[in-house]
Amino acid sequence: MGPGGVGHSRLTAHDATTKGDGMGELDGKVALVTGGTRGIGRAIADAFVREGCKGVVINGRSPEKGAQALREMNAGDRVHFISANVKERADVEMLVAETVKKYGRIDILVNNAGGGENHAPVAQLTDEAMQDALLWNFWSTFWGMRASLQHMLPQQHGRIINISSVEGKHGKPGVSIYVAAKHAINGLTKSCAQEVGTQGITVNCICPGAIETDIMKEAGPQAAEAMGLTYQGLLDWFAEEAAIKRLNTVEEVAAVAVLLASDLGGGITGSMISVDGGTAAF
Amino acid sequence: MGKLDGKVAAITGSTRSIGRGIAEAYLKEGAKVIINGRSQEKGEIALREMGGGPNVAFWQGDAMDQAKVEGIVDFAVERYGKLDIMVLNSGGVVNSAPVAMMTDEEWNLEITWNLNHVFWGMRKALQHMIPRESGRVIAISSVEGKNGKPGIPGYNATKHAVCGLVKSASKEVGTLGITVNAILPGLIITDIVNETGPATATMMGLPSFEAMIEMFAKESAIKRPNTVEEVGAAAVLLASDVAAGITGCMFPVDGGTLPY
Numbered sequence: 416m417g418p419g420g421v422g423h424s425r426l427t428a429h430d431a432t433t434k435g436d437g438m439g440e441l442d443g444k445v446a447l448v449t450g451g452t453r454g455i456g457r458a459i460a461d462a463f464v465r466e467g468c469k470g471v472v473i474n475g476r477s478p479e480k481g482a483q484a485l486r487e488m489n490a491g492d493r494v495h496f497i498s499a500n501v502k503e504r505a506d507v508e509m510l511v512a513e514t515v516k517k518y519g520r521i522d523i524l525v526n527n528a529g530g531g532e533n534h535a536p537v538a539q540l541t542d543e544a545m546q547d548a549l550l551w552n553f554w555s556t557f558w559g560m561r562a563s564l565q566h567m568l569p570q571q572h573g574r575i576i577n578i579s580s581v582e583g584k585h586g587k588p589g590v591s592i593y594v595a596a597k598h599a600i601n602g603l604t605k606s607c608a609q610e611v612g613t614q615g616i617t618v619n620c621i622c623p624g625a626i627e628t629d630i631m632k633e634a635g636p637q638a639a640e641a642m643g644l645t646y647q648g649l650l651d652w653f654a655e656e657a658a659i660k661r662l663n664t665v666e667e668v669a670a671v672a673v674l675l676a677s678d679l680g681g682g683i684t685g686s687m688i689s690v691d692g693g694t695a696a697f
Numbered sequence: 698m699g700k701l702d703g704k705v706a707a708i709t710g711s712t713r714s715i716g717r718g719i720a721e722a723y724l725k726e727g728a729k730v731i732i733n734g735r736s737q738e739k740g741e742i743a744l745r746e747m748g749g750g751p752n753v754a755f756w757q758g759d760a761m762d763q764a765k766v767e768g769i770v771d772f773a774v775e776r777y778g779k780l781d782i783m784v785l786n787s788g789g790v791v792n793s794a795p796v797a798m799m800t801d802e803e804w805n806l807e808i809t810w811n812l813n814h815v816f817w818g819m820r821k822a823l824q825h826m827i828p829r830e831s832g833r834v835i836a837i838s839s840v841e842g843k844n845g846k847p848g849i850p851g852y853n854a855t856k857h858a859v860c861g862l863v864k865s866a867s868k869e870v871g872t873l874g875i876t877v878n879a880i881l882p883g884l885i886i887t888d889i890v891n892e893t894g895p896a897t898a899t900m901m902g903l904p905s906f907e908a909m910i911e912m913f914a915k916e917s918a919i920k921r922p923n924t925v926e927e928v929g930a931a932a933v934l935l936a937s938d939v940a941a942g943i944t945g946c947m948f949p950v951d952g953g954t955l956p957y
Contacts, residue, residue, distance in 0.1 A: 605956040612918025612953050624942070658871025658944050667942035674934045682883070682927035684918050685953030693867045693876075693945030697957055 439467025440677040445518040447472045447510055449501050449559060450528030452484040454628030455578060458665035459525055459672045464490045466673055470518030474499040474510055474528075501528040501555035502547070511562035520570065523676045524563040526556040526600075527578040530634050531593040534641035540591065548592035553599045560607060564616070573616035574676045577604050578668070581624045581691040587652075589641035597622075601687055608685030617684035619675050624663040624691030625653035658693025699727025700937045705777040707731040707769045709760050709818060710787025712743040714887030715837060718925030719784055719932045724749045726933055729777045733769055733787070735759045760787035760814040761806070767821040774825065782936045783822035785815040786837040788855075789889060793900045796850045804851050811855035812862075819866060823875065832875040833936045836863050837928070840883045840951040848901035860947055867945030876944035878935050883923040883951035884913035918953025 441463055451460040451473025463471045471490075474497045475481050481496035488494050495517050499506040514521045529552035533544035556577050567573025582590065583597035601620055608618040625631065627650065639649035654661050668690050674680050675688070689695050706723045710716045712734035720730045724747060732747075733756045734740050740755035747753050756772045758765025773780040788811040792803045815836050826832030841849065842856035860879050867877040884890070898909035914920050927950050934940055935948065949955065 608953045608956065609918045613920045617919075617953075658868045659942060660872045661942075663942040666939050670934060670937065670939040671943070674930055677930065679927055679930035682919065682923040682952050683931070683950050685956035686949045686951075687957055688948065689946045690943050691946075692942050693864075693871050696864050696945065697947060 439465065440673055441523070442467035442469075444468045444522040444676070445470040445514060445520050446523035446525065446676070447474075447514045447521055447559070447563070448525040448527055449474055449507075449510065449555065451475070451525075452477070452480045452496070454630050455623065455626060455665045455668050456525065456527035457484060458669040459527065460484075460494065461488060462666075462669035462673050463523070463676070464488065464493055466677075468523075469493060470495065470514070472497060472510065472514045472517065474501070476500050501559075502550040504554070504558050507555055507558040508562045511559065511566070515566055521563055521566050522572060523574045523576070524559055525576045525578065525672060526559045528555055529578065529596070530630055531590060531596075531638065532634060534590050534592060534638045536589050536641065537591050545592050545595075548596045549599075552593070552596035553603070556600050557603060560603070560618070564611065567616050568611065568614060571615040573611075574680065575604075575607070575616070575618040576672055576675050577618075577620045579604075579620040579622045579687065581622050581689065581694050583620065583622050584687065584689075584695045584697065587642060589643065590638050593638075604687070605685050612684055615681070617675065617680060619684060620687045621668055621671050621675070622687050622689050622691060622695065623668045624657055624694050625650065626663045626665055626668070628665065653694075656694045657691060661692065663690055663692055699725065700933055701782070702727035704728040704781040704936070705731075705773055705779050706782035706784065706936065707733070707756070707773045707780055707822075708784040708786055709733050709766065709769065709814065711784075712736070712739040712755075714889050715882065715885060715925050715928050716784070716786040717743060718929040719786065720753070721747060722926070722929035722933050723782070723936065724752060726937075728782065728936075729753070731756050731769060731773050731776065733758060733760075761809045763813070763817050766814050766817040769818065770821045770825055779829070780822060780825050781831065782833045782835070783818055784835045784837065784932060785818045787814060788837065789893060790849060790852050790897060791893075793849050793851060793897055795848050795900070799850060807851035807855050811852065812858045815859050816862060819862070819877070823866070823870060826875050827870065827873055830874040832870075833940075834863075834866070834875065834877040835932055835935050836877075836879045838863075838879040838881045838947070840881050840949070840954050842879065842881050843947065843955050843957070846901060849897065863947075864945050871944055874941070876935070876941065878944060878946045878948055880928060880931050880935070880948045880950060881955075882928050883917055883954050884910065885923045885925055885928070886910065887925065913954075916954045917951060921952065923950055923952055
């Protein structure tokens with residue numbers, strides 16, 4: 416562990432206050448968390464602020480939700496919201512550029528934005544649904560990684576954390592657009608980790624189990640329908656597959672993101688870390 | 698304000714190296730810690746060096762001795778009133794050899810040390826944790842728990858077996874507030890590896906200890922061995938309250954060696 420010793424300040428995931436007292440795991444770091452206004456991304460952004468990041472950029476499509484997130488996070492100039500759509504390359508590249516402009520550098524990129532719409536079994540799947548899911552999950556991740564690496568390679572330091580899914584390892588019927596996109600993210604991560612492994616940059620995936628975030632509540636019912644289930648049936652299926660027989664939480668994912676982003680995470684790269692309550696056996 | 702305030706942890710094989718790194722990280726995060734090793738003398742040195750006062754205690758015992766392994770749990774309860782976190786870390790090889798030359802004695806020793814010890818410690822810890830509906834069991838496997846290298850078949854077999862044991866146990870206690878995980882470190886140049894590495898390198902058919910280090914480093918993305926502190930940080934995360942949703946996980950700390 417780094418300096419700090421006994422009494423090293425740690426706040427729980429539920430503590431609303433911010434630290435910035437020079438005792439965090441991420442003191443002075445700058446992070447970009449895509450889709451950080453709500454759900455998993457927001458929990459990661461909260462944790463990063465708490466662990467001492469000097470700047471955390473979050474984005475979303477809705478300025479209203481961005482403003483609300485900033486109010487709730489109450490971290491002053493240490494959090495910055497940018498309205499952007501990660502399905503657009505120019506927007507993703509702008510997010511990276513604006514992060515560097517605002518805070519002087521980018522140390523941590525969390526590619527968290529993602530999801531799926533218009534799910535259907537492959538036999539009935541439209542090109543549009545597949546293309547949309549790939550843009551939302553896969554291309555956005557690639558664009559963010561490529562743009563961030565332009566800054567991380569010269570500074571010989573960086574942490575890229577891609578939020579994949581237990582469905583990046585498994586496959587459920589009816590949601591192939593999501594499963595395929597998340598598997599692709601895992602492959603991209605493994606390859607890139609090998610490319611930059613000696614340059615102080617780690618590239619990892621976190622593979623969470625199902626979490627009932629706002630996005631899940633919004634998109635889950637249609638996905639469930641494509642799977643031939645009710646929404647509750649979908650949630651129950653995920654819980655039943657897990658050893659813990661419940662869904663995961665955003666705080667559980669955020670804790671792993673902090674470890675991967677920290678200096679001591681420097682020896683972990685190319686990993687597909689499961690935060691799935693014992694669902695995937697690998 | 699630590700992540701493990703009020704927790705009690707026991708770590709087998711922890712007077713030096715990875716186990717010691719985990720013990721120090723736990724102490725820093727506010728836990729009370731039982732360390733363990735065969736040598737009373739090394740135990741006392743570790744206690745002095747750690748400087749944890751009443752928050753660290755040493756349990757003398759060989760990880761190949763069932764009564765000693767199980768005794769750690771009783772000792773934790775006696776000393777600190779409970780056991781929240783059991784880390785089964787001890788392990789290694791003595792006279793490893795390719796399968797064709799492997800002796801029954803070495804094979805049995807490795808099974809006892811690397812696998813039986815983990816089972817004994819896990820079973821005893823779970824018997825304490827299940828009624829309390831709370832606990833964290835962490836087994837230190839290895840990147841070799843998913844890989845295979847020539848000349849260390851017993852190590853590979855037992856570390857794979859530990860992963861299987863962890864996956865099964867995690868399902869058994871998943872709804873009881875208890876998580877069971879494995880950490881799979883890459884090669885780390887610890888005191889123990891410095892001592893046993895040259896012989897292991899020979900058994901692997903390599904010209905030198907340095908060649909063995911080089912081989913492991915080359916397989917990784919970071920092109921260097923890992924560190925005990927990196928494993929310590931992962932062990933803190935898995936032991937913490939917020940990790941309640943991580944179980945049955947094969948948590949890699951291998952610098953990108955095996956990307957799954």
